[in-house]
């Protein structure tokens with residue numbers, strides 16, 4: 538689950554050495570993307586809505602934002618309060634190379650409710666329910682305040698799971714399966730390696746005092762399911 542309000546809500550003001558390096562890399566990548574999109578348009582005259590399905594490959598200014606749109610097929614859209622995330626243009630302004638696994642420490646319903654609360658100051662992109670239902674509350678384009686670390690918020694997609702870290706029964710077969718499909722899809726979109734360096738728990742975020750997903754989260758099983766889901770969709 539997320540952090541206290543005010544810790545990470547402000548936009549980045551200046552860029553250090555690493556930031557400058559990132560900017561160089563982005564320019565190169567963006568040029569390639571524009572070239573690719575232009576070539577596709579020239580040869581196939583693809584309909585704009587068709588391109589819209591590949592939004593994460595488009596240069597930032599072209600990315601369509603449709604009310605109620607989700608990034609994962611089958612997810613249900615419920616908007617988080619705008620106070621709990623920051624508008625961005627990922628993966629062009631910030632590259633995405635991490636998926637961060639959370640546990641809500643409460644019911645699905647209560648997690649959705651607090652993410653809609655502007656006073657909460659935190660929210661994740663997705664919430665996975667015990668029965669495998671997935672709700673998306675923040676677009677992957679945008680920076681969700683879920684990791685308690687600005688850099689990790691900017692580079693990651695956050696997935697909450699209904700349940701309690703100290704309750705093994707929280708983590709159901711349906712939840713693991715649905716979450717693994719979601720993580721596999723996210724990793725496929727951004728080219729994130731399917732390993733434990735890139736798919737991490739909140740507890741592994743530098744500087745965090747959070748312990749989720751906790752000792753009952755079965756990482757071996759989860760990673761196996763993610764790889765399987767990735768192979769199945771490829």
Ligand SMILES: [Zn+2]
Nearest residue numbers: 538639739749
């Ligand atoms: Zn967490």
